[in-house]
Amino acid sequence: MPKLAIDGGKPVRDTILPYGHQLIDEDDVSAVAQALRSDWLTTGPRVDEFEEAFAERVQGQHAVAVSSGTAALHAAIFAIAIGPGDEVIVPPITFAASANCVVYQGGTPVFADVEPDTLLIDLNRVQEKITPRTRAILAVDYAGQPCDYDGLATVAKDNGVALIADACHALGADYHGRAVGSLADITTFSLHAVKHITAGEGGVCSTNDERLGERMRIFRNHGIMQDFRQREALGSWFYEMTELGFNYRLTDIQSALALSQLKHLDDWIARRREIAHEYDRAFAAIAGVNPLVTQSGRGHAHHLYVIRVERDGLGVDRRRLFEALRCEGIGVNVHYIPVHLHPFYRSRQGTGPGLCPVAEAAYETILSLPMFPAMTDRDVGDVITAVAKVTSSI
Numbered sequence: 001m002p003k004l005a006i007d008g009g010k011p012v013r014d015t016i017l018p019y020g021h022q023l024i025d026e027d028d029v030s031a032v033a034q035a036l037r038s039d040w041l042t043t044g045p046r047v048d049e050f051e052e053a054f055a056e057r058v059q060g061q062h063a064v065a066v067s068s069g070t071a072a073l074h075a076a077i078f079a080i081a082i083g084p085g086d087e088v089i090v091p092p093i094t095f096a097a098s099a100n101c102v103v104y105q106g107g108t109p110v111f112a113d114v115e116p117d118t119l120l121i122d123l124n125r126v127q128e129k130i131t132p133r134t135r136a137i138l139a140v141d142y143a144g145q146p147c148d149y150d151g152l153a154t155v156a157k158d159n160g161v162a163l164i165a166d167a168c169h170a171l172g173a174d175y176h177g178r179a180v181g182s183l184a185d186i187t188t189f190s191l192h193a194v195k196h197i198t199a200g201e202g203g204v205c206s207t208n209d210e211r212l213g214e215r216m217r218i219f220r221n222h223g224i225m226q227d228f229r230q231r232e233a234l235g236s237w238f239y240e241m242t243e244l245g246f247n248y249r250l251t252d253i254q255s256a257l258a259l260s261q262l263k264h265l266d267d268w269i270a271r272r273r274e275i276a277h278e279y280d281r282a283f284a285a286i287a288g289v290n291p292l293v294t295q296s297g298r299g300h301a302h303h304l305y306v307i308r309v310e311r312d313g314l315g316v317d318r319r320r321l322f323e324a325l326r327c328e329g330i331g332v333n334v335h336y337i338p339v340h341l342h343p344f345y346r347s348r349q350g351t352g353p354g355l356c357p358v359a360e361a362a363y364e365t366i367l368s369l370p371m372f373p374a375m376t377d378r379d380v381g382d383v384i385t386a387v388a389k390v391t392s393s394i
């Protein structure tokens, strides 16, 4: 058996392969250069152009571009008027922002555990967490797999609460042929560099509800009403701030990049699916390496490729596994520390171990492997070789 790099053996790769990486081409560069040479740097025609193209791609009627995925979540929570005393049901296996956005508006995130096979929010646990104070369910398409939106929509409707989709992992995904972006009252996306397409930083909300769309537009611009007739009647300097909003605008420069990137989305999703297929095939033959399950009818966007490393149903020494893979040149990561275990939530609302046992157990065994469209077949092969090498001797 070859000696592991962590024990002084020869690594599979000499340079580290990151878990995610953006892809920028000359078209992107010239789109940004054109924006820089134009009259518009902040809100200009490219924002509208990007929003239109994005809305069409995700089959949403209204897209609102904002400065980050976190701002998109905040705008969504504002749009459905969450405030003090309101509860929003969220999963614990997600980035902290999915819960933080509720707190921004004074509400309380209520953690509902995930399903063991997919790590998506568990519909039965959601139902158990509904109280008279519940105002919304915020589902997360973890790793890029759409949640059970038919089930979630039914529970939301039966209980008279809103359904928000955090699809920051799932741009380009679909659910029984319907695009993610059209399945919830509001869907949020991120344009961070590690996500499917990037604007450097950025985010988008999509909705089919014109009123919610309008509320999010106002929110991203300080809560200022944009009633042009009123401005005309009262003088062009006139405007009214009707809500407390923020400066969450996306610039024209960023929109130029995002619009150029969007053209590649379908090809990039196809490449991600190819890589996932290679991984699935290889790991089917490696005992103790268990990829997450994809349910039927879900068009997976594969933002992350997550494996659970288990032996006899128990997790292995994940710290050593993680370090051993890094030493082999494989930039693995862990997504995520369950949000309810963070000190902020423990002290704010008394959460802690035992609240979401499935998420807590999964956290001990999960690893995210490199997954991005610019990976070569050789990169994919290196990951498989390193995982086989390390798991057989840890």
Ligand SMILES: *Cc1c(COP(=O)(O)O)cnc(C)c1O
Pocket: 068, 069, 070, 071, 094, 095, 097, 098, 140, 166, 168, 169, 190, 191, 192, 201, 202, 203
């Ligand atoms: C990336 C991400 C966010 C936040 O997006 P930013 O653009 O980084 O603010 C929120 N939720 C999830 C699930 C994410 O992956």
